[in-house]
Amino acid sequence: MIKKALSEIERGAAEIIDKERIEKLLQDYFEEGKTYTVKAGFDPTAPDLHLGHTVLLQKLAAFQKYGATIQFLIGDFTATIGDPTGKSATRKMLTQEEIEKNVKSYTDQAFKILDPEKTEVVFNKSWLEALGAGGLIALAQNLTVARMLERDDFSKRYASNTPIAVSEFLYPLLQGYDSVHLKSDIEIGGTDQKFNLLMGRQLQKAYDVGKQQAVLMMPILEGLDGVQKMSKSLGNYIGVTEHPNDMFAKVLSISDELMWRYFELLSQKSLEEIAALKKGVEEGTLHPKKVKEELAFEITARFHDEEAAKKAKEEFERVHAKSEIPSDIAEVELEGPIWIAKALVEAGLEKSTSQARRDIKQGAVRLNKEKIADEQLQLQSGEYILQVGKRKFAKVKVK
């Protein structure tokens, strides 16, 4: 039983520090019914969750199955500093209302995966503000500059003469202090958070909390391009609130190679099942597309429901495999007669008439499924289906 739980928890993890402690916690849970806490921090600046975030959330959900209470920490205080992890950019202060609004949408989305009954939403402002300058300085004494500079992003930035604000040094300390205050048993985060996560361990020791949190790091999920990490700003993400049709299509658009990564980190299938699928594809008995469809279906169904996923699948086949026109397309009314290039722009299919002309010249534009070649074409009154490339459609009513 413990073994099964442990393997589920370990799945996909990039690194675990103090695994013995996790084992012990599970053992206490199974033998004595003792619960424990798992902390994960979230930044309230970006309210839109994507699949990258769900890797972590799913891991939290797995812990919940085995006796954990999740400390869902909203970094409302630390958000004002700016996590130095990755790129540096000065963050703007958020107002209380903005934070509350973000948190609401954040938790609404998160509870699609997490069990709210076993989740405690906590805000670090409530204790960090009370820390005060004295407390902060005492906290800062736990860390030397040399140690701080060991950290990869700092050392790189320091070496390349990229500025580092002193306040950025405080970020890991404050995040670590959160673990002191919350007396967390385990903290999980992305691999890029390693330094911050370990700080929690160190500070728990320094403050005599009586335990040191175990740390579980999840890999960073690659985006649709398969190279960079999934993020909203890079535009390579799948949002959890996206329309089922888009969600399905986006999953299907990833490369075959990346698909296995998604399976491991996002699918509920067991590792054995996934290995079997992979073997099937390698031996040629299974078509990779079929397998990818399963993945797309599973993901879409999780964030919507079976019915929606089914519809998305049918829609996809209709539009792409058979290159038919989607059932639900934008309608635009225009004054006629109208020049075709202009109509394409008005319908939102092209951004300029120049671009429209180029595409017509290349044979990318279809009118009622027929390729058009005449870029001077005028549309008389009537209803038309306009299409640019494979994906962009609009129904146009010309008056």
Added chain:
RNA sequence: GGUCAGGUAGUCAAGUGGCCAACGACGGCAGACUGUAAAUCUGCUCCCUAUGGGUUCGGUGGUUCGAAUCCACCCCUGACCA
């Protein structure tokens, strides 16, 4: 505060008086091929009913028949020194 180096299209980056709507790379879009993809090959990639016109190279003014390129001032960024 001082010294130096820079600011060119979505990004990086050539271009140092006319041949510049501006090389190239990446990205993006489209075509072919496919499994919708990936990979590959090809074309396009400021705007405008267009073999033409308009607006661009941090900003403002100037020199010139002519400026991304020269001059002046200003703004911004980075490095080094303090």
